[in-house]
Structure formats: structure tokens, C-alpha cells
Amino acid sequence: MAKLHLIPYRVEEIMEQAPQIPEGVRMIQAPEVWADAERGKGNIVAILDTGCQPDHPDLKDRIVGGRNFTPDFGGDVANFDDNNGHGTHVAGTVAASFRPEGGIAGVAPEAHLLILKVLSGEGGGEYQGIIDGIHFAIDWKGPDGETVSVISMSLGGPEDVEELHAAIKRAVDAGIPVVCAAGNEGDDSSDTDEFAYPGAYGEVIQVGAVDFDRRIANFSNTNDEIDLVAPGVDIYSTFPGGKHASLSGTSMATPHVSGALVLVKNIAEKEFARELTEAELYAQLVRRTVPLGYPKTAEGNGLLALDIINKFEQLLKLVNTSYSTGVERKERR
Numbered sequence: 001m002a003k004l005h006l007i008p009y010r011v012e013e014i015m016e017q018a019p020q021i022p023e024g025v026r027m028i029q030a031p032e033v034w035a036d037a038e039r040g041k042g043n044i045v046a047i048l049d050t051g052c053q054p055d056h057p058d059l060k061d062r063i064v065g066g067r068n069f070t071p072d073f074g075g076d077v078a079n080f081d082d083n084n085g086h087g088t089h090v091a092g093t094v095a096a097s098f099r100p101e102g103g104i105a106g107v108a109p110e111a112h113l114l115i116l117k118v119l120s121g122e123g124g125g126e127y128q129g130i131i132d133g134i135h136f137a138i139d140w141k142g143p144d145g146e147t148v149s150v151i152s153m154s155l156g157g158p159e160d161v162e163e164l165h166a167a168i169k170r171a172v173d174a175g176i177p178v179v180c181a182a183g184n185e186g187d188d189s190s191d192t193d194e195f196a197y198p199g200a201y202g203e204v205i206q207v208g209a210v211d212f213d214r215r216i217a218n219f220s221n222t223n224d225e226i227d228l229v230a231p232g233v234d235i236y237s238t239f240p241g242g243k244h245a246s247l248s249g250t251s252m253a254t255p256h257v258s259g260a261l262v263l264v265k266n267i268a269e270k271e272f273a274r275e276l277t278e279a280e281l282y283a284q285l286v287r288r289t290v291p292l293g294y295p296k297t298a299e300g301n302g303l304l305a306l307d308i309i310n311k312f313e314q315l316l317k318l319v320n321t322s323y324s325t326g327v328e329r330k331e332r333r
Contacts, residue, residue, distance in 0.1 A: 003124040004157040011085070012234055012246040021105050023212055024093065024231035028256055030107045032307035036267050040108025043149040043262035045094050046137035047255075048130060049087030051080045051117035053240045056088060058096040058103040059113070064142060066115035069129035083121035085240050089247050090154050091115065092238030093255035104236065104244060107259025114140060114148060119155060127161050134167040138174050149265060152258035154181045154251035156196030165201055172203045175278050177285075179258045181250040182208045183221040194221035201225075205261075205282065208298065209233065209253040216298050220250055226300035227282075228289050230256035260304055261285060 021031060044064060051072075054063055066080035073079040082088045091113055096106035116133040119125040130153075137148045151171055171178050183196035199206040199221075206225050209217040209232025217233050232253030239245035261281060268284045269276055276284065288309060289302035 004127055004130050004155050005119070005124045012248055014239060014243055014245045020103070022236040024235045024256055025105060025107055027212060027231050028107065028260060028304045029307035030260065030263065033263055033267060037263035038110065038266050039098070040095065040111030040259065040262040040266065043108065043111045043265060044114055044142070044146055045111055045150045045152055045258050045262060046114040046116055046148045047087060047091050047094065048116045048118045048133045048151065048153045048155065049090050050084035050119045050121065050123065051082035051087045052091045052113070052115040053082050053088045054080070056238050056242055058099065058238050059088070059091055061097050062095045062111070062113050063115055064112045066117065067136060068117040069133050070117055070120045070125060072117070072120050080115045080117040082240050084119070084123055085245070086123065086154070086251065087115070087117070088240050089237045089245060090152065090251065090255045093235065093252065094152060094259040096238055104238065107256055108262045111259065111262045125155070127164055130155070131163050131167045134171055138171050138176060148176055150258050150261045151176055151178045152255055153178065153198065154254045156181060156183050156199055158196070160197050164198055168198055168201055168203050172278050177261055177278050177281055178204045179254055179261065180204045180206055181254040182206050182226055184219040184249050186217070186219045186221050195223050196221065199225070205257060205285070207250060207254045207257050208300065209250045210292070210303060214292055214303060216294050220298070222297045224297055226297060228257065228286065228300045228302060228304055229253065230304045257304060260306055263306060264288065
């Protein structure tokens with residue numbers, strides 16, 4: 001059986017400082033909904049990746065626990081440090097703290113992170129370790145009974161493995177959305193299916209990538225299971241060594257959606273005054289997308305835009321006010 005591996009990605013630049021609110025976070029309109037969503041407070045996102053630098057200044061207050069499912073660090077299950085860089089970058093996009101003294105903000109800067117190291121420093125991992133990581137995330141409980149709200153996986157492989165699919169179905173049945181990268185084998189063709197698992201499973205939320213000009217990234221896979229797209233080119237986030245880096249890939253688009261889901265969850269559950277099912281959370285997520293004009297196999301429902309509903313309602317009020325004013329003027333004549 002082949003190994004699962006990191007979705008290939010590019011390191012564009014490593015730096016000491018990055019923009020406090022990265023352009024990707026702004027592009028999906030996260031800051032506009034932070035107040036309503038309480039910045040993701042009360043939610044935990046499980047990151048299945050290469051680990052995370054536990055004492056990174058932007059992340060140390062966000063991490064609530066973790067576990068190592070790889071042979072790295074002598075197989076020490078308590079050591080989930082990141083000896084690659086990918087996992088720290090993904091974690092920062094989801095929930096880096098918004099610190100007044102510096103650093104960067106993630107999409108949901110008051111959410112918390114459960115770090116599950118399922119990939120080694122070389123970027124590969126056994127299917128069993130990833131399956132075990134998913135089950136661990138489903139069963140995990142914090143000291144006050146906290147549970148995982150979202151599972152985020154920027155990894156993939158060529159094989160459809162029954163046990164992996166079963167673990168994902170168990171997560172979804174437990175009400176936990178599973179967000180996965182589409183993959184970076186794109187060939188600029190929108191009529192060719194380019195599948196990586198687990199992204200290709202119908203139960204997951206599969207994410208493609210766009211650049212900041214709203215163009216589908218030329219590396220982003222196309223297939224009929226794409227759900228939506230998010231920023232994935234030149235994405236600034238946290239990086240080992242207390243640094244920041246700019247990376248590109250559908251791996252970078254995925255955590256934008258994972259973080260967005262906890263914002264959507266807080267907003268929608270406040271409106272409905274109850275917990276939402278996984279299917280209801282998915283419906284609330286895709287309501288907050290904007291079509292870009294590409295085939296569905298490339299963009300799914302479109303680009304994530306968290307504040308689009310508020311903007312639409314404001315526009316509707318403006319149109320109704322204008323129409324009402326126009327009617328009154330006619331009657332006065």
C-alpha cells in the first residue's frame with residue numbers, strides 16, 4: 001500500500017515578519033465577521049499534518065494538545081513538533097493569534113488547535129497513522145468536555161482505502177466536517193479528473209486554490225468533487241523557528257476553509273439557537289461563496305466569501321429603500 005503524503009507545495013519566501021492580517025484572510029472576508037463569530041472562540045480544529053512548532057509566538061496560546069502518530073522523534077507520542085514546516089504554516093492560517101504587539105492573525109484567531117502529527121519530516125505517512133489520527137480527533141475530549149469542531153487535512157494519496165473512507169464517514173456522522181486539499185496535479189484543463197484521496201471522497205469538503213486575482217491556480221486539481229475554492233498562492237503564515245513564510249498550494253487553501261467553518265458555526269448556531277449538523281454547516285458554508293465563472297470541476301460552488309450574506313442584505317435594503325423612496329415621490333406628484 002502506498003503512503004499518503006503532503007499535497008506538494010512551494011515555499012516562496014521565509015521572513016521574520018509578515019502582514020498582521022494576511023491577504024488570504026482578508027480575501028475571504030474573515031475580519032468582517034470576526035465580531036459576530038467571536039473570532040472562532042469555543043471551537044477546536046484538528047490539524048492532521050507534519051506537526052506544529054508548539055512554542056511559536058503566534059500559536060502557543062492556541063494549541064490545546066497533540067499527538068505524534070509517526071516514527072519521528074523516536075516515536076515519542078507526546079512530541080508533535082514540526083520537522084518539516086508545512087503543518088506549522090497550515091495551523092497559522094487556521095488560528096494564529098491576533099496579537100497587538102505583532103505576529104499574524106489566522107482566519108479564526110480565537111479558535112484552538114489539536115495538533116496530530118501524521119506525516120513525517122519528509123512529508124510522508126502511513127495510512128494507518130492517518131486513520132488512527134482521524135479516530136483520535138473524533139474521540140478527543142478536553143478537560144472541560146470540549147470536542148473537535150473541524151478536521152483539516154492538507155494531504156493525499158492515489159489509493160482509495162476502505163478504512164480511511166470509513167474513518168472519514170465516522171467523523172461526518174459525528175457532526176465533524178472534514179476539509180481536504182484537492183491536490184496540486186492540475187494541468188490547466190478543466191475537463192480532466194485529477195483525484196487525490198481523501199479529497200475525492202464525497203463526504204469531505206474538497207478545496208481548490210485561487211490566486212489573489214481570483215484566477216484558478218494552474219496547479220489546482222479539477223474534478224467533480226470540488227466543493228469550493230480559497231486563496232492558495234503566496235499565502236503568508238507561521239513557519240518553524242518563530243518565523244513566517246509564503247507558501248503556495250491547495251494545502252494553503254484548505255486551512256482558510258477549515259478556519260472559516262468555525263466562524264460560520266458560531267454565527268449560524270447563534271442564529272438558529274441550536275447545534276447544527278455537519279450537512280447544515282456545509283450548507284451554511286456554501287451559502288457564503290461567490291461563483292467566479294469557471295467550470296464546477298474547477299471552482300465547485302465558487303470562492304469563499306464569509307461576509308457575502310451581510311453585503312447582499314445591505315444591498316437589498318438599499319434597493320428597497322430606493323424603490324420605496326421612488327414610489328413616494330411618484331405619489332407626491
